[in-house]
Structure formats: structure tokens, C-alpha cells
Amino acid sequence: MRNPFPSRSLSSYGAGWSANRRIAIVACAVAVLLAIAGAVALLTGNSSGHLAPDTARPAPADSPSSSEAAPMPSSGSGSVPKPAQIAEPVAYAKAAARMLWSYDTRDTSRDQQLAGMRAWMTTEPKYTDWTSVSGQVPDPVLWSRMTDQDQHATAHVTEGHYPSAFKQALADDPSAITEAYIYVVTVNGKQQIAWKKGGGGAEERAVTLAVQCRPNHDCRLAAIAPSVTQ
Incomplete structure (x- = not known):
């Protein structure tokens, strides 16, 4: 049975966002580690995943709605x-x-989804890119349509790894990590989606994340980063 509404990965929604905010974060935190090899990717790369054809793109990053505060x-x-x-x-x-x-x-309401996701973010403003994360959540109208269909999803992660460009840059300059302690990690897995009347399906997923892991502290999410090098 085909899903009557777009399946949501909450990791691919918003792939068309302007890269300006992401560039600022990565430039401050991980550009040195990536040896600027990801500069082109920052301008042209998108998060992995699939947008449904009828899903509206989010507003540009400089619009009021793009920096939606978590309720x-x-x-x-x-x-x-x-x-x-x-x-x-x-x-x-x-x-x-x-x-x-x-x-x-x-x-889970849309506001609850945003609030729950916001709790995972680093509290250091210089390194947090909330826009790249909140942009993964469908707009209120689409979330309401998904709710009408009882749409829900579970995930299975198969593996995670440091992209080769990150590993090489870190090897070239190990001390570069010590300012922000931002690590770039690519994760692969599968998402299982279900909705009313027995509808469902599965999709492969991949996302590149920037996570902050300062010594003697639990890690925190900094951003959903454009894919640089797998």
C-alpha cells in the first residue's frame, strides 16, 4: 500500500536550505579539520535522504521561520x-x-518533536546550528496530515564512521580538534515507516552529523552537516 502522504525521515526534510548557517558553523569548528576539502560540499551538498515531490521546500535560512525556536x-x-x-x-x-x-x-505533537530534538543540541551558541536540525521537521500542515494517518517510524542504525577527509585532516593536524571538539560522523541505517490500514515501507538512510564531544562531558549534537566525503 502506498503511503497517502510523504514519508518523513526527519533527516532529509529541508535538504534545500541555504548553506550560509552551516558554513559558519563548520568554518568555526571543523573547516580546519576538513582541510577545506569540504568547502565545495558546504556550498552544494545536501543531507542524504529523499524529499517527496509534493513536499514544499523550507524557507531560506535568513527568513524568520527558518530559525524556529524549539517550543x-x-x-x-x-x-x-x-x-x-x-x-x-x-x-x-x-x-x-x-x-x-x-x-x-x-x-507526539510537532512542538514536542522540536522540543525533544532541541534537547540533543550543544548549548554553545558558537557551534550550534539549530536551523539544520529543526529544518528536518515537516511544516505544521504536513505534520497534521501525517497525524491524521497515524504515521510513525522506527530506525535501525547499521554503522557510523568518520569521513575520510575528516580522518586525514585530523591526522595532519591533531591539535585542530581542541578548540571546539567538533567531530564529523557519517551514519547509515534503515527507517521503517508505517501508517493506517497496514501501510508501511522501509528506506535506506544516511546522514552526516557534526557532534561536539568535549573531554569529560557527554557529546551533543551541533549540526546536520552536508556530506563531505564518505
């Missing part, structure tokens, strides 16, 4: 898991990807 609903964050207490970058990125690829409109 703090009194009812909590619904089915969104609490931030993982993990201090290792790849393991944390895998947990974050699983969170981004999972949702349940049956018991």
Missing part, C-alpha cells in the same frame, strides 16, 4: 528519546541519527 510544551517531548549520555563521537552520532529517523505522530 517547550508542558506535556514534554512525547516519544522523542532523551539525549544519549555518551562521550564517544561515533556512538553518540549513531544514537542521534536513530533519534532523527524516528517519530510517532500518534502520541
Whole structure:
């Protein structure tokens, strides 16, 4: 049965965002580590995943809606898991990807989804790119349509790794990581989607995340980064 409404990965929605905000984050935190090899990718790369043809693109990054603040609903964050207490970058990125690829409109409002996702972000303004993460959530009208169909998704992560450009840059200059402690991790997996009347399907997923893992602290999500080098 074909899904009557677009399947949502919450990791591919918003792939058409302007790269300006992402460039600022990566330039401050990881451009040295990537040895500027990802400069072109920052301008042209998109997050992995698939947008449905009838899904409207989000507003440009300089519009008021693009920097949507995460609500703090009194009812909590619904089915969104609490931030993982993990201090290792790849393991944390895998947990974050699983969170981004999972949702349940049956018991979680859009505001709750945003609030739950916001809790995973680093609290250091210089290094956080909330726009790249909040842009993964469908707009209120589409979320309402998904809710009408009880649409929900679970995720299975198969692997996570440092992209080769990141590993090479870190090998070339190990001290470069010590300012922001931002690590770039690519995660692959599968998303299982279901909706009313037994509808469902599965899709392969991949996302590149920037995670901040300062010594003696749990990691935090900094941004959904454009794919640089797998």
C-alpha cells in the first residue's frame, strides 16, 4: 500500500536550505579539520535522504521561520528519546541519527518533536546550528496530515564512521580538534515507516552529523552537516 502522504525521515526534510548557517558553523569548528576539502560540499551538498515531490521546500535560512525556536510544551517531548549520555563521537552520532529517523505522530505533537530534538543540541551558541536540525521537521500542515494517518517510524542504525577527509585532516593536524571538539560522523541505517490500514515501507538512510564531544562531558549534537566525503 502506498503511503497517502510523504514519508518523513526527519533527516532529509529541508535538504534545500541555504548553506550560509552551516558554513559558519563548520568554518568555526571543523573547516580546519576538513582541510577545506569540504568547502565545495558546504556550498552544494545536501543531507542524504529523499524529499517527496509534493513536499514544499523550507524557507531560506535568513527568513524568520527558518530559525524556529524549539517550543517547550508542558506535556514534554512525547516519544522523542532523551539525549544519549555518551562521550564517544561515533556512538553518540549513531544514537542521534536513530533519534532523527524516528517519530510517532500518534502520541507526539510537532512542538514536542522540536522540543525533544532541541534537547540533543550543544548549548554553545558558537557551534550550534539549530536551523539544520529543526529544518528536518515537516511544516505544521504536513505534520497534521501525517497525524491524521497515524504515521510513525522506527530506525535501525547499521554503522557510523568518520569521513575520510575528516580522518586525514585530523591526522595532519591533531591539535585542530581542541578548540571546539567538533567531530564529523557519517551514519547509515534503515527507517521503517508505517501508517493506517497496514501501510508501511522501509528506506535506506544516511546522514552526516557534526557532534561536539568535549573531554569529560557527554557529546551533543551541533549540526546536520552536508556530506563531505564518505
